[in-house]
Amino acid sequence: MRTEPTIIIRLDGNGRVYRPGETLAGDYWIESLTACQLKAVEVSVLWHTEGKGDEDMAVHEFWRRDADDGRQIDPSRPERFSTTLPNSPLSYEGPIVKIRWCVRVRAFLPLGKEVVGQKVFQLGDVPAVRM
């Protein structure tokens, strides 16, 4: 039976609230994938909106590693990432606008196939709006 590749993302201090200006660090790896199957991998620290409106998104930090560069990417080996978080926008839970921060890892496989994994984290401690 063939197993789908799975992306695992782990944040240092998992589950805690991050504050603006703090360092967000962690690592990621991909299970059930061999090195020759991985063409490139992208890591983004980004926010996006959810809710009633169309989605807005902005990338705070972006890294890309290509297997074409001559470096073999070992998907099973944990890879570190680290960034300083910005002052805004803070994570927010409103009735029609929600702002979510996440680390998103996108792996590019042969034949245009992609695998995406993401880990949501909280930036700031703005309480959810209760209507």
Next chain:
Amino acid sequence: MARSYWYYGKKRGHRRTGSPALASAGEALFFAVFLLLGCGGFVLFFTTLVVPQWRVNHEFAQNTCKVLAKRIAETQGTDGTLYRPEFMIEYDVDDVTYGKGEWHYDIHKTYSSGRENAQTVLDRFDLYDKAKQNVYPCWYDPANPREVVLARGYRWWIWLVFTVPASFVVIGAGGLIYTLLHRGKSAEHRAAMMQRTLERELFNAGPRGDQQYPSIPQGADIINSPGTKLRFRLPAAASTGWALFGALAFCVLWNGVVSVFVAMALRSHIAGKPEWALTFFIVPFLLIGLGAIVVFIRRLLVATGIGPTLMEISDHPLHPGGQYRVFLSQSGRLIVGALRVSLVCVETAAYRQGTNSRTETREVHRHEAFCREGFDVQSGRPLEVEFDLELPAGVMHSFKAAHNEIAWTLVVDGHIDRWPNFRRAFPVIVRPAGRL
């Protein structure tokens, strides 16, 4: 949690899962077809319009000819009959006589709508008369002497024809370049590229407010006017004049159109042949028109009868947990039932529903900072008050993106005796409470 994207996927709202590679290839193919059509059109028009015209002017040899017959040729176009002058001529090239039995004039053999123009051309040429020996210049193709014209020159409209393939080339090439530049790039990669471009522009532009607080409006227009009592005078959200003009424009346009149908209906009733279907049909439109008049008059009363509202603040931008002084001045000649100033936070979400764009707003926070009931405002003696404003700790900061917004506003609500209520809003920017 990981998600896999395959060649074919489902559409989930405005997000589509599927193979980005296949989508990119389809997009590239679409624009490539546009580009090919445009290039093909260029080649076709160039070879059939420009080259023959150029050859007539540069390669055709001059000769003389006898006009044996002339006529106006006709053909049926989409907008009626089209005409062109035609001549049967005779001319000699290397002791060989050409032309008999064939009709000639220009190289493009084009028809036009004016018969008079064709007749004018025809009148310029007289039939050959042996006594007069009248001949006219003509130009023939040395490679094919049967090809001959009586008129040379350049026609400007030929270049207009090229706008059609040019538009195809621009759309095709532009789309293809965009697609190839973004080929194989994820949404995050594209967003990161755009972000870097914006950051470079902002760096070159000067102020770094947007970079320090991304997605929070700078509010430069809020602090560019100093106050008389406090540090900044806040600008009103929308000009009363523009709102009034908008109401007037709608009122005039709507009622102008409706009045035509009202006149038709009235005429039918006066003539004794009432058109009841038209009469009933226009009733709702007439009611909307009357409503528009009421709205306009109400706005006019508010704009002219209630004087300006000025708002000043001790500091800006605001921060959650911060305390500020606010100065309010209300002019006019009013018997005020109640005047309230509130700090309001509104979420706005714009979204597409089918082909329509819709916007939904939701008030998520309202904090009354000032209220006074039952007082008069005299002409030349405006109400002037200063009060404290405390922004609660833990509230969300201002936020603005393409489709979503969180906006803070100081709102003045006035209830005036025997007058329409009025509302004036003064936007403010709230930034996060420093680094936590």
